[in-house]
Amino acid sequence: MREPLDPRRGRPGGGRRRLALAGGALLAAAMIAGCGTEAGGPPVLNFYTPADGATQYAAAAEACTAAAGGRYTVVQQTLPKDADGQRLQLARRLVAGDPAVDIIGIDVTWTAEFAEAGWIERFPPDIAAQVTEGTLEGPLETGSYQGGVWAAPLNTNTQILWYRKDLSPTPPATWDEMIRASEDLAARGLPSYIEVQGAQYEGLTVWFNTLINSAGGQIVSENGEVLIGQEPSRSAAVRAASIMQRVATSSAADPSLSVAKENDGRLAMEAGQAAFQVNYPFVYASINTPPPDGGGGGTFIDEQGRPAGTDTGRQVIDEFAWAPYPAVEAGTPAKVTIGGLNLGVSTTSLHKDLAFEAVQCLRNRENQLRNAVEGGVPPTLEALYSDPAFQAEYPAWEAIKTSLDNASVRPKTPAYQSISIVISDLLNPPAQIDPEAVVGTLAEQVARAENSEGLVP
């Protein structure tokens, strides 16, 4: 890259250099223009959301821009489809101090982590009060940490039991009943699988959290105390682990249980192999959607309910029903772990006041209704559940509302992610759980993860 050795070529070389300089300047100008958000006009608020439901979030962003009357513009930005990818990208931007991140859609389990790491702003008291007003208690709990509101619930999510009413005319009320019913079906050569999230990932932790909470226990308290090793949480944990182990080792179990996620459960049900599944409401939307996006009513089934290769005029959807999540203890409703999406305001934002205002708009009634109807995710405003329009769109609303009213929250600690990894590692594969032994190991490993000591598997 030294200057040309031949002096005669000096001039053309210089010309080329000027050209290169001009090109570079143009490129730089284009890059600056690309980054600049203040090129006249109202401030731009970037609203980062998961890829699922991006269309509805973009519509909400547009509606809120219109409602702001020129004071700000909300621009929706899409994050990856999977939660780990979303969290990673947000963390990278926030750690690097990206000022173009204003409003972020965060998973309910990240509140403590993002708050403690200084990535999201605590809601000022007046706005926190408005957020609390009319919002369901469970979802609100997921956005709170150490007595303050850090994220405003946008959508929530909860699992209920989906089952085949031809195979099980009365839905099982407890896990014990369900295991027995499924073994009966298997003995009669009928579809018998219980579909549940048994793969080594967050879904397995959710299953365990639901069971331990339903049995009256807790993994970690909000002030970071590991409870799983002491009574009464210890016996609840043993009970939860033994249910998981029994589901996996039952004669009727799905052989793929140890790698099954939500979508595998939906597919097994639509393919006519499952009798029961605990899953989120998307399975209802899916079975009603024609292929390739959905199951199109599921496969054809014969008189006994087995999947049939030919058109029998009877499909899985004709026998598809739902019921409350099975309990651990008969008579005590299950405390189902809730999921969903909360809205936080980034500490790196240049327009925090406007961002808080926009959050209020993004989660208002109209926008939540759109998310529910078009995206299938349950809203967090209590009033919507008594709205006939919503009820018509959401036939399973009652079971969902019951589930939400008895909700349990995943451990509220900044180290949640590590704790979850440890739990899903120790409980996978579910068939090899030794309930008594695993709880001791869990207590030890969860305590290490809580203190961010050592490795996560």
Place this chain on the structure above:
Amino acid sequence: MSEIVNEPSAKGPGTTATTERVAPPAAAPARGGKPVLSEGKKAERRLGLLLCAPAAIIMLLVTAYPIGYAVWLSLQRYDLRFPADRAFAGFANYAAVLTSAYWWQAFFVTVIITVVSVAIEFVLGLALALVMHRTLVGRGLTRTVVLIPYGIVTVVAAFSWQFAWTPDKGYLAALLPEGSAPLTDQVSALAIIILAEVWKTTPFMALLLMAGLALVPDDLLRAAQVDGAGPWQRLTRIILPMMKPAILVALLFRTLDAFRVFDNIYILTQGSNGTGSVSMLGYDNLFKAFNLGIGSAISVLIFIAVALIALLFIKLFGASAPGSDTGGRR
């Protein structure tokens, strides 16, 4: 870590060219004292260094800095979720990693994947190379066809393996007894990971070995045949020793690559059921737990392991290692 891989490749072609001149069996080049250089030679050497400098500086910038930074991070307690707790921790992170059962579990899984897959690849690759070398018709076509798996993106191939082995959906799972889910068991899942690795990288091995086969002079083989050496003797006594430099490069590349296996596992099992490699462990600690200290310590340990493998290979193969023969230098 790519510089480990890049380095031999930069020297590779030179080695192949020079070994043609130096008779490999008598590979004991004179390593006398430094010869006195003439003025001309000195100037030439200076020019050579100057010409290398830009590349060397860029390499330093893009590799030495990140490596140095990783080492620095690995000496700290630094968790993104607890920014206030950041502190110098000395070798505590290394102690935590090396005393952790997760690390050793991942380490042994990685070693098994590496050893088994490289061994199979070598045998298959050598067979393919011999076939390709001897093919008389459609040589270009054969070589292109053999290379196809290597041209397919690993993640894409991994997804198709995953579907193939998923019960009820996959055509390969359909060949197994009813109710088996091979990706859910440690041994069978590892076998599938190794299969995917072998399928993908055998062509690469074959290609490198074929380049080595070109070094074996035909008249030498004919002379051996006249002396009564059978095919097996010719392979083990003549072809393989003559190919030693090419074998070293092929094995070294593949071992280093296999030790850092990530994408196949990430797609096929996500590391569940005890199938995670050390790279998976590093990824999980860095990008899921946000623990920069521990994660960097794992990365540095992988780096050291990879460096040791390279060193071991060069010691093992001695003089035929790339760059160890002085004959090629001026």
